[in-house]
Amino acid sequence: MSIRRLADIRPARGKLGVLLPGVGAVASTFVAGVMNIRRGLAKPIGSLTQLGTIRLGKRTDNRSPMVKDFVPLAGLDDLVFGGWDLFPDNAYEAAKHAGVLSSEHLDPIKDELSLLQPWPAVFEQSWVKKLHGTHVKTGKNKADLAEQVGDDIARFKKDNALDRLVAVWCGSTEIYRKPSAVHATLASFERGLIDNDPEISPSQIYAYACLKAGVPYANGAPNLTVDVPALLELAEKNGMPICGKDFKTGQTLMKTILAPGFKARLLGLEGWYSTNILGNRDGEVLDDPEAFKSKEVSKLGVLEHILQPHLYPDLYQGFHHVVRINYYPPRGDNKEGWDNIDIKGWLGYPMQIKVDFLCRDSILAAPLVLDLALFMDLAQRSGMKGIQEWLSFYFKSPMTPEGLYPEHDLFIQLMKLKNTLRYLRGEELITHLGAEYYD
Numbered sequence: 001m002s003i004r005r006l007a008d009i010r011p012a013r014g015k016l017g018v019l020l021p022g023v024g025a026v027a028s029t030f031v032a033g034v035m036n037i038r039r040g041l042a043k044p045i046g047s048l049t050q051l052g053t054i055r056l057g058k059r060t061d062n063r064s065p066m067v068k069d070f071v072p073l074a075g076l077d078d079l080v081f082g083g084w085d086l087f088p089d090n091a092y093e094a095a096k097h098a099g100v101l102s103s104e105h106l107d108p109i110k111d112e113l114s115l116l117q118p119w120p121a122v123f124e125q126s127w128v129k130k131l132h133g134t135h136v137k138t139g140k141n142k143a144d145l146a147e148q149v150g151d152d153i154a155r156f157k158k159d160n161a162l163d164r165l166v167a168v169w170c171g172s173t174e175i176y177r178k179p180s181a182v183h184a185t186l187a188s189f190e191r192g193l194i195d196n197d198p199e200i201s202p203s204q205i206y207a208y209a210c211l212k213a214g215v216p217y218a219n220g221a222p223n224l225t226v227d228v229p230a231l232l233e234l235a236e237k238n239g240m241p242i243c244g245k246d247f248k249t250g251q252t253l254m255k256t257i258l259a260p261g262f263k264a265r266l267l268g269l270e271g272w273y274s275t276n277i278l279g280n281r282d283g284e285v286l287d288d289p290e291a292f293k294s295k296e297v298s299k300l301g302v303l304e305h306i307l308q309p310h311l312y313p314d315l316y317q318g319f320h321h322v323v324r325i326n327y328y329p330p331r332g333d334n335k336e337g338w339d340n341i342d343i344k345g346w347l348g349y350p351m352q353i354k355v356d357f358l359c360r361d362s363i364l365a366a367p368l369v370l371d372l373a374l375f376m377d378l379a380q381r382s383g384m385k386g387i388q389e390w391l392s393f394y395f396k397s398p399m400t401p402e403g404l405y406p407e408h409d410l411f412i413q414l415m416k417l418k419n420t421l422r423y424l425r426g427e428e429l430i431t432h433l434g435a436e437y438y439d
């Protein structure tokens, strides 16, 4: 991850291009949100980069600047948006279709939002079975498609006089796949692009093109994409930050808030049953068992890592964890996530907790896209390359190097993120020891 204390951070001068593979509900809610916020029509609620503060020094020092004043981040006025989709709808039409934002937030920015016209996608139906796109690139092989994505990026950069770019995948969830031989090295991957290897997914073609073009890449979906040795090698070689996987928004966010609390109090867990109803296009895509498998793997790992049954066998050995998602069109983007949690206390007496989260999926995800775009740009200007574990805070299934288990506890993740910022700026890390107040 290569973090340097008191890093020499290049200033955020000029325009930052934000590339969005997938201009659907999340991406259009994010872009429309930024347009509203920069006109002063709404607040960036949910965004750490915009509303967060960071404590520096002792509790008695009263130094808690805004995160955005502490580290040099791109300003919202400097963001320019581009994207790809297999449907030709512009971002305004996509937002209308998604039905997340009301006309109060769409009418004032209609013209500006309509300018985000997605470029044709790299798409193979075998990777997202439920979608049938028309706005799709053709090429003689996957290397050719990667080159076309690279051309889109170069044109976008030139036309908008951009200084830097970042990419955040907001496309649909691809079917579950384990890494294969073609993903082992950059050389085998590049050979696979020419040979049209079926194991190379469309998202990997975008990621490859971005990393080649000097664009950091964040993955908001559970599919592997950059989490394979070949693309890690490319990221390291080109000095590019990467991170993923799968935005941590609704039910998993709740899980990583609650489970650390049970563990802190040494309360046991017998089982955690989670079910969701969801009616947006994402829900439709996840109705395919192979796409759901990607999501399930991403959602299931969380409790095991937080609760560490091997260290606490009396509390957590063999707990049951079930996750279901059901496509239910009447709900649209307004997902309902139910959790039934069977816990146990003193002498093993059972108790239950029920959580019913009536959430809005894209409203929860949009600020994460913004923070990831700004922090990935900061990482690149700070000379940080490879996996950005300090951004685990944003993901259900954080990327880590081989052999290192991911940190899922939201509070540890936040401490890691803020300590990374302190470290970059040469400030003392906060350990919460607090002995100095009593000396």
Ligand SMILES: NC(=O)c1ccc[n+]([C@@H]2O[C@H](COP(=O)([O-])OP(=O)(O)OC[C@H]3O[C@@H](n4cnc5c(N)ncnc54)[C@H](O)[C@@H]3O)[C@@H](O)[C@H]2O)c1
Binding pocket: 021, 022, 023, 024, 025, 026, 027, 084, 085, 086, 087, 098, 121, 122, 123, 124, 128, 131, 169, 170, 171, 172, 173, 174, 202, 203, 220, 221, 222, 246, 247, 248, 249, 250, 280, 281, 282, 285, 360, 361, 362, 364, 365
């Ligand atoms: N909203 C959340 O809370 C949340 C949380 C975690 C992860 N995610 C993930 O974020 C992604 C986006 O979610 P959404 O609700 O916006 O879904 P969506 O279906 O509204 O949007 C996804 C868009 O991606 C497009 N797409 C699919 N494959 C593509 C490709 N190869 N190239 C370009 N475009 C492609 C689709 O046409 C669609 O317009 C999904 O993978 C979802 O699982 C969302």
